[in-house]
Amino acid sequence: MHIREASIEEAVTVLAAITEFARPATEDEIKQRLRGHRALILVAELNGEIVGVKIGYQLSEECFYSWLGGVAPAGRRGGVAQALLEAQEEWGVAQGYRELRVKSRNRFPAMLRLLLRNNYKIEHLEKKDGIEDYRLHFIKQLNDNYSQ
Numbered sequence: 847m848h849i850r851e852a853s854i855e856e857a858v859t860v861l862a863a864i865t866e867f868a869r870p871a872t873e874d875e876i877k878q879r880l881r882g883h884r885a886l887i888l889v890a891e892l893n894g895e896i897v898g899v900k901i902g903y904q905l906s907e908e909c910f911y912s913w914l915g916g917v918a919p920a921g922r923r924g925g926v927a928q929a930l931l932e933a934q935e936e937w938g939v940a941q942g943y944r945e946l947r948v949k950s951r952n953r954f955p956a957m958l959r960l961l962l963r964n965n966y967k968i969e970h971l972e973k974k975d976g977i978e979d980y981r982l983h984f985i986k987q988l989n990d991n992y993s994q
Contacts, residue, residue, distance in 0.1 A: 863920070887901050911948070949981045
């Protein structure tokens with residue numbers, strides 16, 4: 847597996863393959879969200895195919911927000927999400943960020959388990975729509991002695 851920085855176009859391609867997204871983000875929506883922010887787009891390649899994506903952007907000098915990501919069915923159960931998470935954290939530490947924030951929903955239990963396994967702490971529960979769409983807000987403190 848190879849993790850690398852990528853373009854918005856590449857991100858859109860893999861987002862379209864993630865079946866859990868009722869309506870994947872479009873190129874224009876991603877550009878709009880990232881406009882004016884320092885951003886990072888990572889993809890995971892497996893056997894020459896892009897199978898995962900992780901998109902984030904700066905909220906403040908000390909905080910990076912992991913906004914959107916996922917793994918296509920072709921890349922599941924192979925550690926792709928874990929590798930993307932680790933790469934984003936390592937990049938964040940190298941850039942001097944002190945914390946990483948992310949939101950997920952009850953409807954994505956694999957993501958919730960991944961975050962908890964990696965020492966993300968639940969900071970807030972946002973009740974929105976039905977219980978499946980309640981947002982869980984997570985935070986992870988990064989430090990100079992970062993290790994996985």
